[in-house]
Amino acid sequence: MSAQDRVNLEQSTVLLIDDNPQALDMLSSVFQGFGVKEQIKCASATAAVRIIQHRAVDLIVIDCADPEMDSYAFARWLRRETPAPIRFTPVMLLTGHASQSKVQEGRDCGVSFVVTKPLTPAVLLRRILWLAGDEREFVESANYVGPDRRVRNFGPPLGIPGRREGDLSTHVGAAVEANMDQSDIDMLLKPQRVAL
Amino acid sequence: MTEARTLKIKTSLARQMAQPGGRTVAEVERRANERLDRHRDDVMITVAGTITELELVASAAAPGSEPQVYKLASSLLDMAGFFDTGPLYDAGYSLCEVADRMAVSGAWNWPSVQVHVRAMRMILTGGCQADATSDALLMGLRSVAAKART
Numbered sequence: 001m002s003a004q005d006r007v008n009l010e011q012s013t014v015l016l017i018d019d020n021p022q023a024l025d026m027l028s029s030v031f032q033g034f035g036v037k038e039q040i041k042c043a044s045a046t047a048a049v050r051i052i053q054h055r056a057v058d059l060i061v062i063d064c065a066d067p068e069m070d071s072y073a074f075a076r077w078l079r080r081e082t083p084a085p086i087r088f089t090p091v092m093l094l095t096g097h098a099s100q101s102k103v104q105e106g107r108d109c110g111v112s113f114v115v116t117k118p119l120t121p122a123v124l125l126r127r128i129l130w131l132a133g134d135e136r137e138f139v140e141s142a143n144y145v146g147p148d149r150r151v152r153n154f155g156p157p158l159g160i161p162g163r164r165e166g167d168l169s170t171h172v173g174a175a176v177e178a179n180m181d182q183s184d185i186d187m188l189l190k191p192q193r194v195a196l
Numbered sequence: 197m198t199e200a201r202t203l204k205i206k207t208s209l210a211r212q213m214a215q216p217g218g219r220t221v222a223e224v225e226r227r228a229n230e231r232l233d234r235h236r237d238d239v240m241i242t243v244a245g246t247i248t249e250l251e252l253v254a255s256a257a258a259p260g261s262e263p264q265v266y267k268l269a270s271s272l273l274d275m276a277g278f279f280d281t282g283p284l285y286d287a288g289y290s291l292c293e294v295a296d297r298m299a300v301s302g303a304w305n306w307p308s309v310q311v312h313v314r315a316m317r318m319i320l321t322g323g324c325q326a327d328a329t330s331d332a333l334l335m336g337l338r339s340v341a342a343k344a345r346t
Contacts, residue, residue, distance in 0.1 A: 008218025012209055020271065022242060026235050026278050033228025035219055058209040063274065088205045096273030097292035099266070100300055117277025118285055121228035125221065132213035141200040148202070 007125065013038040017048045017062040017074070018094075027061060030121050034128075045074040052078065056086055059128070063094035071095070072102065072109040079110035079145040087145070088138055090131045094119065110146025232278060239275050243284070246272045247316050250291075254313045257306040265309050266295040272316075283330035284319045287312060290337045294344045301344075308340050 014036050018024035024041055031039050040057065042048040045064045051057075060078070062071045069077070071093045079087055093111040095102075106114045112134070113127050136148040156162040219227075246268055253264050269291040276285050291312040298304045315333040322329060 002221070005221045006218045007221055007224050008213050008215050010217060011212040011215065020274050022235070022239065023274050023278070026232055026239070029231035029235065030228045033226075033231045034224050035227070056208070058207070058212060065270070085205070085208070088207055090207055090209055096277050097270055097289055097296070099292075099296045117273060118280065119277060120280075121232060122225050125225060125228070128209075129213075129221075131207075132210050134207075134210065137202040138205045139200055139202055144200075 005129075007034065007129065009034050009036045009128075012036050012058040013040065013056075015040045015042065015048060015051065015057040015060045017042045017045055017060070017064050017071075019044055019064045019066050023063065027063075030124060031061075033121060034125065045069040045071065048074065049077065052082060052086060057089060059131070060089055060091045061094065061124075062091065071111075072105040075109040075111045075146075090134070092124075092127060092131075107149065108144060110144065112147050236279055239279065243272055243276050243281070244320060246275070247313065247320060250309075250313045251317065254306065254310045257310075262295070262299060262304050266292060266299065269295060269312075281324045282326045283334055284316060284324045286334055287316045287319055287337055290334075290341050291316070294341050297344045305344075308344060311340060312337060 009031075014031050016024060016027045016031065016039055018027060021043060024043065028039060028041055040051060042051065044066050045062065046066075046069050048060075048062070049069070062074060064071045064074065075091050075093065078089065078091065090112040091110075092113045092115055093106065093109075094115050094117065095106070096117045098106055098114070098116070112131055115123065115127055134147065136151070139146065139148050218224075250265065250268050250272075253261050253268065269288050272288045273285065273292060276288060291309065294308050294312065298308070315337055318333060319330050
């Protein structure tokens, strides 16, 4: 990302959820600076659920430790209980410190990113730009619903059959050589006279 | 082994951000930093207040108040994490780590909390500057955290 690259959030609606009012105001200021079209602020995940049930948003940023519904529970609800395309909405989960019990939940709840503090506007912006170009597939299985957690797809481990249509077999594997030139490909296809 | 279904999707955010227009990264960052900076003084007041609360909880060391430590330290990180508070953030993070591990293991140790809180107060008083003093304090806290991990 260079300083001269462009960011266009002028058509985007962002849902900001934070149970700390001061932190919510700061997040709001940051997104105001990013130039988003609209931001909806929620002081709890349960309030955010009511909003999502009535309207779509383009990005969700959440930092919520409310025992009634925390960030992880909200993400699981969004991914499993809402219809498409709402369930595909990118979610960034912000956290200061993730307790031992929450680390695995963070991996399994289906968020697009877990962003740990300290965070700066530059860090948030980089993550948003990454999301804009995110080509990960959306996975739905009994144990997990959310963006593919394999940011780099090297296929299934050796000796284990793939579970997805796009998984390469262990015999083929990932490409190890550079792609052929178009001229080389043309040469392969070009009909040639063969002297018999 | 469960069957996984995969879908190729293009989010509305990706479609919108691919549209022409918008601002440069440099401009957007500058605007966001300016707006965020307006909160700095209020946040530092809140952070100082949270440390005072931690001091009260740590000095009372009352049975049953252990969960308060993690809650307060975590709330300090939530606020301080928006700004460059350097060693203060590191000390707060260390306290969260220690409190979490002691709570999970059931071996709570108030002196470990108290030393963290004293270090945080000293770092705050020193203007959250990373220097030889804060380095020495953080090194001490790392030893405390390492002990909590064993």
